[in-house]
Amino acid sequence: MSYNLRHLKYFIATAELGQVSRAAIELSVSQSAVTAAIRELEAVLGVRLFQRSSLGMTLTEAGRRFLASGYDVIAKVEDSLQTSEAVALKGTLDLAASYTVMGYFLPVHLDRLARTLPDIKLNLREMSRTALEDALVSGQIDIGVALTSNITNPEISTETLIRSPRRLWLPSRHHLLSREKVTLEEISREPYVMLTVDEAAHTSQRYWARCRMEPQVIMRTSSIEAVRSMVANGQGVSILSDMVYRPWSLEGRRLETTEIIDDVPAMDVGLVWRRDESFTPEMTAFRSYFRSLFGTPQMGTARPEEFA
Missing domain, CATH: 1.10.10.10 (Winged helix-like DNA-binding domain superfamily/Winged helix DNA-binding domain)
Structure with missing residues (x-):
């Protein structure tokens, strides 16, 4: 080793x-x-x-x-x-990212990319999953950074960089924190705050449906910070990924996480591009940067039935 x-x-x-x-x-x-x-x-x-x-x-x-x-x-x-590689490159790269990736994954990398690839101009846009897929297929953008676990268009190839486990978010001193792991059945008895941004609700519905249960949803919101605050203030629980977890709400209240026994899929994050696309030097340099950080990626081509 x-x-x-x-x-x-x-x-x-x-x-x-x-x-x-x-x-x-x-x-x-x-x-x-x-x-x-x-x-x-x-x-x-x-x-x-x-x-x-x-x-x-x-x-x-x-x-x-x-x-x-x-x-x-x-x-x-x-x-x-x-x-x-990088210093010799001068060009433009049109790329897009989904909301969650833009807020919780890309910022630190944009700073490093500016230093690693100083002469490549990144034209970055935020897009929904469907808009990003359409933009890739039509050639409006070169490459995207997105939740690869959400990509459904078979004309798009994916390269997963990280898999962020989903856990149960709980307020401090919640009774379920006494358990090392919990089941979806136990979670279904608790008031639940449902995140909707980046199709989180659709993903949630799939793993709840597999267990033939439903959460007791008291609130649906597109704001991750709203979910964080509601959980930290003891108004409910939620299942979200480690990538967006922060231990404190905006009000300064603590929230915790615990593992789930049932099969809840991780949130996959990575690069996406049009299938059979010929990589430009700028695209190759962009991908090489992430490969140097995260190692060997997991390649794939999206299939609608894999949406989770």
């Missing part, structure tokens, strides 16, 4: 932010993915890199030494990308 750039990036983010939860938010991945990467890295190196406590993650002496080496490796990789 060996480590790769993903292990390094997860380690560095945790070292800089001091908490796995904050590193996961920064990286737009699940906490379990960060925890697993750090454990794998420690196993490869044969040393403990962090002291764990209720206050967070503190670097050990070995961790501090490895952090310096990690910075050197990342810097060399980024320099290599800029000198060998």
Whole structure:
């Protein structure tokens, strides 16, 4: 077993932010993915890199030494990308992103892309899933960043970068927090806040239907922050992905998450483009940036029956 750039990036983010939860938010991945990467890295190196406590993650002496080496490796990789590919590229890339991706995944990458690909102008638009699919097929945009688990048009290819698990969101001190995992049947007895943006309600209906149950919906909203506030204030519960989870509402109230026993699909995020599209150098550089961060992607072509 060996480590790769993903292990390094997860380690560095945790070292800089001091908490796995904050590193996961920064990286737009699940906490379990960060925890697993750090454990794998420690196993490869044969040393403990962090002291764990209720206050967070503190670097050990070995961790501090490895952090310096990690910075050197990342810097060399980024320099290599800029000198060998990015600096030579000058052009325009027309792309689009869905609402959730625009708000909770792309911002940190837009900043890094501006530095990695300084001479490529990104013309970015926010679109619904259907509008994004139409724009790709008609050639209005080159590439998209979207919830690949929602793509239905068979003329579009997908490349999933991350899979963000969906968990139950609960207010602090909720009685279900005493359970390590809960069932959809238990959740169905609770008042439920239903998110509707990016077809979240349609996805929810599918896994509820498979269990032949329905949630007790008290509110439908397109605002993730409204869901967060309602849950944190004890008005209901909700099932949403780790990518959009934040532990505090706008009012400063805490909310928690717990795992679900039943089969609830993850929210897949990645790149989408017209099937059989010939990649331009700008598209290739854009895709290479994400591949360098997230490793080998999962490829696919959308099929309507897979919508979940």
